[in-house]
Amino acid sequence: MSTLRVSFSAKPWLWSFIAAVLIWLATIAFTGGQGAGGLLSSALGFSAFFVIVGLGQLFVITTGPGNIDLSIPANIALCGALGMKLMAGDAGLIAPALLAVLVAGVAIGCFNYGLIRLLRIPPIIATLSASFILQSLAIAYGRSVRIQPPPLFYEFCTGRLLGVPYLALAVSLLTAAMAVVLARTRYGRWVLAIGQNARAAELAGGRVGRIRFATYVLSAVFAALCGVLLAGFSGGASLAMGEEYLLASIAVVVIGGTSVAGGFSNVPGLWGAALFLYLLVSMLNTFGASAGIRLICTGVIIIAVIIAVSARQQGGRR
Amino acid sequence: MAAATCTLLEFQGTGKTFGAVRALEGVSLAFHAGECLGLIGHNGAGKSTLMQVLAGTLAPDQGAMLVGGQDLRHRYNVRLAREHGIRCVFQELSLCPNLSVAENTRLMCAGLAGWGWRARARRAIAEQLQAIFPGHGIHPDDIVADLPIGQRQMVEIARAFVCEGEPLQLVILDEPTSSLDAGVAAQLLRFVRRFVEGGGSIVLISHILGEMLSTCDRIAVMRDGKVVQVRPAADFTHTSLVECMGHAAKAAEEHRTFVSRRHGTPVVDTCPARQGDGQCVRAYPGEIVGLAGLAGHGQSQLLLQVLRQRVRGRQGVALVAGDRQSDGVFPLWSIAQNISVASLAQLRRGGLIDPGAERALANEWQARMGIRTPSMDQPIVALSGGNQQKALFARALATPHPLILMDDPMRGVDVGTKRDVYATLAAEAAKGRTFLWYTTELEELQYCDHVYVFRDGQAVLDVPRSELTEALILRGSFQEHSA
Numbered sequence: 001m002s003t004l005r006v007s008f009s010a011k012p013w014l015w016s017f018i019a020a021v022l023i024w025l026a027t028i029a030f031t032g033g034q035g036a037g038g039l040l041s042s043a044l045g046f047s048a049f050f051v052i053v054g055l056g057q058l059f060v061i062t063t064g065p066g067n068i069d070l071s072i073p074a075n076i077a078l079c080g081a082l083g084m085k086l087m088a089g090d091a092g093l094i095a096p097a098l099l100a101v102l103v104a105g106v107a108i109g110c111f112n113y114g115l116i117r118l119l120r121i122p123p124i125i126a127t128l129s130a131s132f133i134l135q136s137l138a139i140a141y142g143r144s145v146r147i148q149p150p151p152l153f154y155e156f157c158t159g160r161l162l163g164v165p166y167l168a169l170a171v172s173l174l175t176a177a178m179a180v181v182l183a184r185t186r187y188g189r190w191v192l193a194i195g196q197n198a199r200a201a202e203l204a205g206g207r208v209g210r211i212r213f214a215t216y217v218l219s220a221v222f223a224a225l226c227g228v229l230l231a232g233f234s235g236g237a238s239l240a241m242g243e244e245y246l247l248a249s250i251a252v253v254v255i256g257g258t259s260v261a262g263g264f265s266n267v268p269g270l271w272g273a274a275l276f277l278y279l280l281v282s283m284l285n286t287f288g289a290s291a292g293i294r295l296i297c298t299g300v301i302i303i304a305v306i307i308a309v310s311a312r313q314q315g316g317r318r
Numbered sequence: 319m320a321a322a323t324c325t326l327l328e329f330q331g332t333g334k335t336f337g338a339v340r341a342l343e344g345v346s347l348a349f350h351a352g353e354c355l356g357l358i359g360h361n362g363a364g365k366s367t368l369m370q371v372l373a374g375t376l377a378p379d380q381g382a383m384l385v386g387g388q389d390l391r392h393r394y395n396v397r398l399a400r401e402h403g404i405r406c407v408f409q410e411l412s413l414c415p416n417l418s419v420a421e422n423t424r425l426m427c428a429g430l431a432g433w434g435w436r437a438r439a440r441r442a443i444a445e446q447l448q449a450i451f452p453g454h455g456i457h458p459d460d461i462v463a464d465l466p467i468g469q470r471q472m473v474e475i476a477r478a479f480v481c482e483g484e485p486l487q488l489v490i491l492d493e494p495t496s497s498l499d500a501g502v503a504a505q506l507l508r509f510v511r512r513f514v515e516g517g518g519s520i521v522l523i524s525h526i527l528g529e530m531l532s533t534c535d536r537i538a539v540m541r542d543g544k545v546v547q548v549r550p551a552a553d554f555t556h557t558s559l560v561e562c563m564g565h566a567a568k569a570a571e572e573h574r575t576f577v578s579r580r581h582g583t584p585v586v587d588t589c590p591a592r593q594g595d596g597q598c599v600r601a602y603p604g605e606i607v608g609l610a611g612l613a614g615h616g617q618s619q620l621l622l623q624v625l626r627q628r629v630r631g632r633q634g635v636a637l638v639a640g641d642r643q644s645d646g647v648f649p650l651w652s653i654a655q656n657i658s659v660a661s662l663a664q665l666r667r668g669g670l671i672d673p674g675a676e677r678a679l680a681n682e683w684q685a686r687m688g689i690r691t692p693s694m695d696q697p698i699v700a701l702s703g704g705n706q707q708k709a710l711f712a713r714a715l716a717t718p719h720p721l722i723l724m725d726d727p728m729r730g731v732d733v734g735t736k737r738d739v740y741a742t743l744a745a746e747a748a749k750g751r752t753f754l755w756y757t758t759e760l761e762e763l764q765y766c767d768h769v770y771v772f773r774d775g776q777a778v779l780d781v782p783r784s785e786l787t788e789a790l791i792l793r794g795s796f797q798e799h800s801a
Contacts, residue, residue: 180670183671184670184671184673185669185670185671186662186663186666186671189655189659189662189671190659192648192650192651193648193651193659196648196649196650196651197644197647197648197649199644199645200639200644200645200646200647200648201648203622203625203637203639203645203646204636204637204659204660204713205625205629205635205636205637205660205717206659207629259650263648263650264650
């Protein structure tokens with residue numbers, strides 16, 4: 001028992017995976033085992049999108065209290081529309097369009113940080129107001145008819161290998177890469193250091209401004225990438241497609257075991273949390289719960305998890 | 319003295335220890351009505367501790383505190399101090415910046431409660447400001463954050479003298495003139511005399527000797543937690559005050575053979591931001607340069623200035639913080655991670671930080687600094703304060719940088735650790751490293767090759783070790799006359 005506890009405290013991300021598995025079991029117990037594989041497959045597919053934005057949000061939240069990126073939904077809407085329009089259904093334009101979307105992500109990140117740094121606006125307000133501007137751009141720019149993604153791009157976004165979506169595989173690689181970035185690069189170490197004590201980080205020789213700048217750009221680039229992939233997945237961009245990602249991007253970070261106070265993060269936990277969130281909603285669907293009940297249950301469970309996680313962290317630190 | 323007839327409060331053999339440090343030892347001192355008592359001493363002499371005991375924010379652990387012939391030591395606290403009319407204006411401004419002057423007055427005075435407190439608070443603070451600083455130009459509805467630092471200090475002082483149904487007998491003024499200009503400072507000192515002549519009592523702490531001598535009735539000199547002299551101010555001169563603060567015995571101390579390293583191109587050549595006369599602080603390769611003077615006179619700001627300048631220019635620099643909690647430690651990390659954070663560029667292999675190299679670095683510095691822990695993977699907060707400080711030294715010394723800045727890094731460090739660290743510093747300097755060392759302890763200056771004494775944000779003295787004496791530093795730290 002004590003060894004079990006040790007291995008749990010060393011791997012706090014296990015909790016979110018265990019919760020996801022329990023919910024999956026509850027769902028297939030209800031359906032009598034029907035559709036277990038399909039459910040898992042679609043869970044992996046949808047979770048990939050949560051994880052992409054979650055990665056960016058995780059780095060932002062890790063840089064310390066007050067840091068958050070609320071421009072993600074609008075960013076997704078704008079970059080989804082941008083990507084579809086530039087691709088114009090032509091497979092030959094996929095690469096330049098993706099490049100353009102990434103450049104747009106960098107620009108959005110620069111704009112967010114510019115508001116925070118130059119105008120000294122708190123991040124929560126800066127990124128929220130930036131999101132109004134982005135959303136308006138998306139409305140103005142994406143007003144034309146819904147453009148289908150090129151078939152090749154659609155294939156990549158929806159295809160599966162032995163039941164596992166390509167996207168889930170790609171995003172898993174991305175997750176592993178970002179875990180390495182956080183633990184084994186100077187940039188990652190300084191992100192963790194700034195989140196614990198920004199003043200001490202500056203005095204230890206860290207270039208706090210640049211690190212935070214890079215982090216907001218990173219988050220915006222990931223959101224932009226999520227936008228174009230989501231548009232490919234859904235067969236075209238829509239203005240509202242980013243909406244649920246505001247809460248989801250924060251929820252996966254927190255449920256995944258990252259400290260809201262900054263300085264401590266948990267990259268693999270993002271996957272557990274994303275699967276948990278998706279499976280939770282499908283479980284409630286399976287149980288026949290109405291939309292209202294579903295939303296209430298999702299909210300209550302997220303709050304409960306956050307309370308449990310923070311209680312455990314406080315207990316650990318004492 | 320006639321004024322000595324009514325004693326408000328008396329310390330008898332009062333002592334206070336913080337762990338192994340004796341901050342106060344056998345202090346016997348009486349505070350009389352109708353008298354201004356001056357309190358003077360160098361850093362760490364115990365002035366602030368004594369005043370905190372008097373204000374009730376620190377409980378002494380030895381001796382007696384007599385109030386009206388009764389020993390109140392065991393139940394003395396802030397409330398009791400206030401009931402006996404003892405108030406305090408501390409150096410760090412304690413006003414709430416988002417509130418108005420009148421609202422800040424209300425916070426301190428419980429008497430300003432009930433209907434119409436706002437009007438009464440406005441009137442009370444306006445009257446007091448007028449009495450102390452005629453022509454002050456402050457409106458009671460001004461928001462504190464909008465006031466310049468000097469006017470905030472004026473509000474802070476005036477507020478301490480507002481009494482609405484509460485007793486007012488003794489006010490502690492800790493460096494009250496430090497942010498006031500000369501004219502306003504003179505107004506305050508004149509008010510102090512008027513207050514004292516009206517039967518009040520003032521304890522004045524200041525680094526300007528002229529105003530101490532002209533304003534105080536008696537002056538108590540503190541050194542090493544003890545009151546070493548209490549005499550009428552008229553019996554002191556500038557010279558005798560400075561002499562009292564130093565260690566007479568230490569003057570005869572022999573100097574090691576001194577070889578100046580002041581040649582070549584300086585590693586540091588920076589003028590403090592507030593320096594008026596173009597005097598710059600210079601440090602040459604292999605030199606240990608001390609920054610002396612009273613605490614908070616611009617030494618830390620200079621270090622920060624040098625740090626930012628060099629980080630921006632990508633010249634190597636490392637800093638050892640003195641205030642571990644707010645400036646140094648990353649509390650969620652292990653000891654090893656806390657040490658390696660400044661050396662990450664050197665620990666990379668193929669673009670990534672090499673865990674093996676990181677562990678090797680941590681183990682090397684555990685041995686070199688003698689950090690007492692079973693494993694460097696332990697969280698840093700599990701270490702004692704002294705060992706945490708060693709880890710911070712290791713962080714700076716493990717870098718390849720030629721310049722190390724030290725921001726009073728020996729605060730709360732035990733004697734054994736200090737000795738180890740001094741030896742390491744000397745060895746590193748001999749290898750050509752340069753140290754810029756702000757210290758509040760006079761004894762540490764003897765490890766320096768060159769010393770700059772700071773006062774009011776400026777380097778006022780520039781002395782090589784061969785000419786360094788304690789009296790010289792004290793004379794530099796304390797201003798003879800107000801500007």
